[in-house]
Amino acid sequence: MAVPIEMIVNGKSVATEVDADTLLSTFLREHLRLTGTHVGCDTASCGACTVHVGGRAVKSCNVLTAQLAGQDITTIEGITPRDGSLHPMQAAFKACHGLQCGFCTAGMVMSAIDLVLHHPHATEEEIRHGLEGNLCRCTGYQNIVKAVVMAAKTMDGGQAS
């Protein structure tokens, strides 16, 4: 059954119809072709599909699109500056080699931004705890933690997003 839906995605309004059982991850990837958001599992365990809904990190494979009427959604494409530069979190991941294959990266960056915005002075231990919803099979997390520590210092007291 198709459901009408209106929401904001990466700053633009989207008005369309979706099947009631359409997951947000499916809607973003297949309807809007925002393929920076990845799907790595079917149990909401890996976090690769993490996006922001109303400014909070959410696993987009675990939300129905039809639940999100009027919501403000931001994906990795939405946090990327248009001038070819990088968000401080993206830049920190690059500087610290916090990514290898890149598949978990978008979700990891989105979770990390949420973490730093809400806990700008998180310790390494708190960062490890805060990122436990995101699986990375390549890095062993060490450089990701390093990147989050670096970004926390450059994210302007948590104002840049």
Next chain:
Amino acid sequence: MSAVRAPLIGRSVERKEDYRFLTGVGQYTDDIVLPAQSHGYFLRSPHAHARLRSIDIAGARDAPGVLAVYTGEDLAGIGGLPCGWLIKSIDGSPMKEPKHPVLAEGKVRYVGEQIALVVAETAAQAKAAAALIDVDYDVLPAVVDTASAAGNSACVHDAAPDNVCYTWAIGDESAVTAAFAQAAHVTRLDLINNRLIPNAIEPRAANAQYSAADDSYTLYVTSQNPHVERLLMTAFVLGLPEHKMRVIAPDVGGGFGSKIYLYAEETALVWASKRVGRPIKWTAERSESFLTDAHGRDHVTTAELALDAQGQFLALRVRTTANMGAYLSTFASSIPTILYATLLAGQYTTPQIHCTVQAVFTNTAPVDAYRGAGRPEATYLLERIVELAARELGIDPVALRRRNFIRSFPHATPVGLTYDTGDYEATLNRVLDLADVAGYPARKQASAAKGLLRGIGYSCYIEACGLAPSNIAGALGARAGLFEAGEVRVHPTGKVTVFTGSHSHGQGHETTFAQVVADRLGISLEDVDIQHGDTGKVLFGMGTYGSRSLAVGGSAIVKAVDKIISKGRKIAAHLLEASDADVEFENGEFRIAGTDRKKTFAEIALTAYVPHNYPLDKLEPGLNENAFYDPTNFTYPAGSYVCEVEVDPETGTVRVDRFSASDDFGNVINPMIVEGQVQGGIAQGIGQALLEGCRYNEDGQLLTGSFTDYALPRADDLPNLDIELSPGTPCTHNPLGAKGCGEAGAIGSPPAVINALLDALAPLGVSRIDMPATPHRVWEAIARSKR
């Protein structure tokens, strides 16, 4: 005279590939949507072993959106999925190689085996229709357990009535027997190397397209080696002309071995794409990954080490049973033999080694290479038994290792390898410093004050990488050579595109290889692009596995670059009216030695393509060179790891508190990337030691089929790792002096963790714990020891 530029080799430059991954514009297989895209779904067996009495597809065929339904009957005429390595049994007979069908034929042999392919307009329609296929199963008893598979009353394949694929051996058995007879002490160890599920975070996926315009196929697939995929699929399975198929492995989200193999799914999709007349995409759900990606490890082993009264190793005797799963995957047969038993000398002078390997079929998913592939199993066995021997003899485990280190090179082991170079003392000394072993007693006391048990464990690993010298591999049963190809294409403006047969799925080739080429040509990093993963662009390739990309793929590129320089020198000699021999190339300039007469690299490139003044009688225009590189030996990365764990005896929880590593990879191009590889490898090794264990029940149902049952390490499961790349001993036989670094962490770390755990538990009398050492297992071991 221009300033001499700082070398790029040895510098941690940021990765060229990162922008697209960080901003979400990378292109992975599932991101690709082709015109008129259709979708495939595979109906899979819910039983580990069953005869297929009948398959009724009528309901599915008539379901909404369905374009076609295929079963094994439709594909009966095509070949099985081949195995690339022929292993022979002790009696000379070839391994049993039952057909590995693309869709099940008559029987299913593991839970998850593909029975039918449904093609529909949408993935959801294909999946819904598959549920309407009516299969009548005659369920048969399943063989699951590795140790009891041989001679089990149930039989996986009629062609192997005792479930034995081969019984292979290496080494001089009678010399080993004689050495044991002389031994002052024999240490015996029984162990299990736990079965693992690789779990790259990107699930396997494929998208196959047929073009009637030129009768050709294009396959996008999550592969570590697209050329091998194409060769095997066209020549050995589907009987298609190789030049009519293009395989593209775009951005690939991790592999760790699991994406080396030719799988049934992409093969079925290619076959069906012509019949359906539409491109067909399939992306595995994570549960399919758990059930059907080739698994790793799964050994049951008994080992005995003979020592003299001074602790000198005299001989090692090993008997291993290795689980192949239900069918032989692409490299399966070589893993517990060529890549395992040949490594049993480790870093030691052990003069005699004999190893027997029995490979068995079971009703479980195929088992093949997973990060390290055979070498972690060898290292785990060896470093466990060495530490146990030290404990039994009351010798310090570090001292016992030193007493037996190989110290002169080249060194021929009794199991077929010749190590070219190494300095095991150096990495060991370094890691003892890094780990602050001197401060250990105080830390142990501090743990005890908290009611916790602290232990320290060591591991000195070696691996054979840079697969592989083709003649040696061929003598050992490889059905193909294992060289690599590279092409360097210089454009008229002096910009360079490099095509490599290696494939990057996280390793950073686009940066590392560019550093090598830019340095050698004296041009900037931005002027070099690395292309990989497309049979339509790259001449040939054997792909990425066995830590071979830089040592073999990089060496092929270096050879091609040297050809470019050699031709450039000839062009420069002509322009400068000098003889070839007088022209030297340095810092991006061709110069007549001892003069300031010179031509830049870009000027030579332009001359090669715009030959107004060109020696056409002596030289062809253009500046493009291919090279193939076949290594003359394996490379032998080695290192030493130290782990400290803290155990809570009340709960059995084990925490890795400190982990230090000193690795000798020979010359390192980009230390940041190499350290990242070691960090990731150690994380997987700690995962194997403490968290990850694939479990089937006795009926062959996978009990660990999701991330909620199979524990991948998460950020808060791991400590910061203290890694140092030792200046090292460069490889002596490749032009880069590089040894490879991708697997080391996963090879060296599991025994360090378990040795540390057993050290912690030794005061309680616990002497055996198998991996993964979960809190439950540790708690049980402690409870047992109290009884």
